[in-house]
Amino acid sequence: MLKLGVIINPYAGIGGSVALKGSDGVEARDRALQLGAKPRAAERMLRALAPLEGLPVKLYGYAGDMGAAALTSLPLPFEVVGRAATVPSSAQDTQKAARALKGLGVDLIVFAGGDGTARSLADAIGCNVPVLGVPSGVKIHSGVYAISPEAAGRVLCQLAAGCWAPLVECEVRDIDETAFREGRVRARHYAEMRVPMEAGAIQQVKNAGAEVDxxxxxxxxxxxxxxxxxxxxxxxxxxxxxxxxxxxxxxxxxxxxxxxxxxxxxxxxxxxxxxxxxxxxxxxxxxxxxxxxxxxxxxxxxxxxxxxxxxxxxxxxxxxxxxxxxxxxxxxxxxxxxxxxxxxxxxxxxxxxxxxxxxxxxxxxxxxxxxxxxxxx
Known part of the structure; x- marks a missing residue:
């Protein structure tokens, strides 16, 4: 039985369609909602997890829009292990959820978000628990994400079917969102986390510093x-x-x-x-x-x-x-x-x-x- 921890950053990527170039912070999130942006992280997580139907998997996660609100619609066993301290949830809630899932001894944490979510997980659990990101942010420079929800689903199905996957330490990037909104890309190495690697499924680190011809x-x-x-x-x-x-x-x-x-x-x-x-x-x-x-x-x-x-x-x-x-x-x-x-x-x-x-x-x-x-x- 694959014990799979699930974390959804419900507002990840909400600023993209309304040209905010990010959703970190309460002000950006509220502005995106005022402009009519629609959350999409939960739907993308469902696309990654739906193929697990019929495989020996149990999901663990938080109540509400960090997990249960969407995941209980799947025909997969799901256990609530806590709930966010605030509504909407915060980066501190993401970190608390990651620590709780680590304490339960899950095999892998799959999370939907962007670079900010990856940084929160790195702060909470480091390399102690393997992770796999379902890309849902506006800009995703980190190398801990699959290239799409379907690619994440392929990796999860292989693990649930008992196939082994090499664990590779992949880079989490720290992006200055304020500078990003002003048209300047400032990215640096922030941390590393372990990711189950499958050729063609995991994205490469965004190369923001290469010389341009x-x-x-x-x-x-x-x-x-x-x-x-x-x-x-x-x-x-x-x-x-x-x-x-x-x-x-x-x-x-x-x-x-x-x-x-x-x-x-x-x-x-x-x-x-x-x-x-x-x-x-x-x-x-x-x-x-x-x-x-x-x-x-x-x-x-x-x-x-x-x-x-x-x-x-x-x-x-x-x-x-x-x-x-x-x-x-x-x-x-x-x-x-x-x-x-x-x-x-x-x-x-x-x-x-x-x-x-x-x-x-x-x-x-x-x-x-x-x-x-x-x-x-």
Whole structure:
């Protein structure tokens, strides 16, 4: 019987769709809720755990929205071991829950959250209990997360079926959210935790410090600018490579947000999901989304650009997604695919396959997209 501790940070990632770039702190959480953002961590945890039905597993966790409110809907035995001291729950509640699960002797703690949640667990239990993260935050730089809920489910199913997995110490990153919201990425090594490793299931640490080939980015930007026409609406996603496109166009840009451009004019900077959908609805021509891959990880959707929700991407269509990345960034993936984690498994499957990637001026390569959208079990 696999004894599985479960912790849900119920508001992880809530700021993504409304362009807040994080949800750490009461102010950010409340602001996201005021803007109409919807919690998604519990639903993503359910996607990871649902494939365990019929396997010898028992779940342990907290009452309320840290666990029981969602998990008792699963046909899996669940034991409540405590409850949060505050509603909504806090980082202290996460730490208390982790210590309680450690005291019960669980085999593994699976948790839904972002980098802040990972830091809380590291503070509470260190490397004493193996963990596996279900990615639910806005930005996820740490290497303790699966690449998607379905990938986490695959790992859990293997463990529940009695298959062994090597435990690897993976890095937890500390991100300055205040600086992040201001367009500056400050990441440092914070701690390490042990993670059951399966090839292709666990994400790599976000590479935020690699030197950037500015000349290659400029070549990509020149190519993209040449392709653009006056009739289309362009959604320029976050990243230094996409920012080079805005520089080529002579427009102000948001390094960590989504900018909307038409006919060489900036219609909206740092746009939310709702603002993007409204602009798309009023626009009568084609809509093109320009995205780049996160260095080291390879995600093109679902990490730091939740404004590109399933509702947005489905309207745009696969053929109108322009992926831009330098050749060096693609080589650094060492053959791993680009990744999508849109929060819609069906959409992720539709996006899988070969996509052209603009990697220079008049230079494209076909590169595989996938990983993590396959169901577990």
């Amino acid at each position: 500015e000349l290659a980015q400029a070549d990509i930007a020149a190519d993209v600018a040449e392709r653009m026409d006056s009739d289309s609406l362009y959604l320029i996603g976050p990243g230094s490579t996409t920012r080079a496109v805005m520089t080529e166009l002579g427009l102000e840009s948001t390094l960590l947000g989504v900018d909307v451009v038409k006919a060489g004019q900036l219609l909206a900077g740092d746009a939310t999901e709702a603002e993007i959908l409204a602009l798309m609805q009023s626009h009568r021509g084609p809509v093109v989304m320009v995205v780049t891959a996160i260095g080291g990880q390879g995600h093109i959707l679902g990490r730091g650009n939740q404004q590109f929700s399933p509702a947005v991407v489905e309207q745009i269509g696969r053929d109108n997604i322009w992926v831009v990345a330098t050749a060096d960034k693609l080589k650094a993936l060492e053959g791993r695919p680009l990744l999508v984690d849109s929060n819609s498994p069906q959409l992720d499957r539709q996006l899988a396959g070969l996509l052209p990637v603009i990697c220079g001026y008049h230079q494209e390569i076909l590169y595989p997209v996938g990983g993590g959208h396959e169901p577990a079990g």
